[in-house]
Amino acid sequence: MRYCPADASCVARSRAAALVLGLALVACGCVDVEGDLAADGSLSLRYTYTPPRHATFKSERARLTSPHVRVEDLQRDQVRFQEILGIGSKDDGMPLPEDGAPPAALAGKDLAFYDDLLTRAREHLKRVAVSVKDSDLTIIRPRTRPNGEPRELEVRWMIHFMVGHFAGHFGQILLLQHARQAMKAEAKRS
Numbered sequence: 001m002r003y004c005p006a007d008a009s010c011v012a013r014s015r016a017a018a019l020v021l022g023l024a025l026v027a028c029g030c031v032d033v034e035g036d037l038a039a040d041g042s043l044s045l046r047y048t049y050t051p052p053r054h055a056t057f058k059s060e061r062a063r064l065t066s067p068h069v070r071v072e073d074l075q076r077d078q079v080r081f082q083e084i085l086g087i088g089s090k091d092d093g094m095p096l097p098e099d100g101a102p103p104a105a106l107a108g109k110d111l112a113f114y115d116d117l118l119t120r121a122r123e124h125l126k127r128v129a130v131s132v133k134d135s136d137l138t139i140i141r142p143r144t145r146p147n148g149e150p151r152e153l154e155v156r157w158m159i160h161f162m163v164g165h166f167a168g169h170f171g172q173i174l175l176l177q178h179a180r181q182a183m184k185a186e187a188k189r190s
Contacts, residue, residue, distance in 0.1 A: 057142045057150050084124045085117055125162070132159070 035045045055063075064071050081089045091105035101107065137156040145151055 055142075056140060056152060085120055087117070129159070 035043055037043055061071050081087060081091075087105045091103050093100070093103040093106055096102070132155065137154070137159070139155045140152045141155060141158070143151050143153055
């Protein structure tokens with residue numbers, strides 16, 4: 001490592017190197033950056049990146065903060081609903097009020113549309129789950145509650161919850177199938 005005295009030329013080279021590295025990350029698609037320059041000369045940046053594997057909100061805030069940098073907000077994308085399913089996270093209409101109409105994204109859709117949604121969701125789950133190793137089960141992942149509060153969940157619990165969630169829906173489907181069969185049998189008898 002080369003020694004560089006703390007003179008203006010060294011500081012300028014360090015800043016230039018950091019800028020080149022930052023631009024390289026943006027150019028290769030590792031980071032998306034947006035910024036606003038205020039009248040007082042302060043710069044506000046919003047950037048999207050893939051955090052380190054075991055990162056938490058606390059560790060990322062500590063990593064990104066410095067004497068000259070203040071982290072105002074830290075958010076993590078939840079699920080890429082639009083990319084995976086073709087509908088947004090708020091487009092499911094849940095919970096639907098008793099007298100409510102379905103959201104525009106679901107209005108008038110046929111059974112094939114919902115079958116396709118379910119197929120895409122299951123395929124995505126399979127693609128993601130196949131790469132989960134035993135050692136990944138104890139990883140803690142940051143998530144944001146619907147009210148905006150951060151929380152941290154263990155991968156093992158998330159998988160357990162999803163299995164239970166799918167099982168609940170499978171049970172609902174079976175109840176509907178049995179009810180339909182009973183209605184058909186009753187209609188034949190009368």
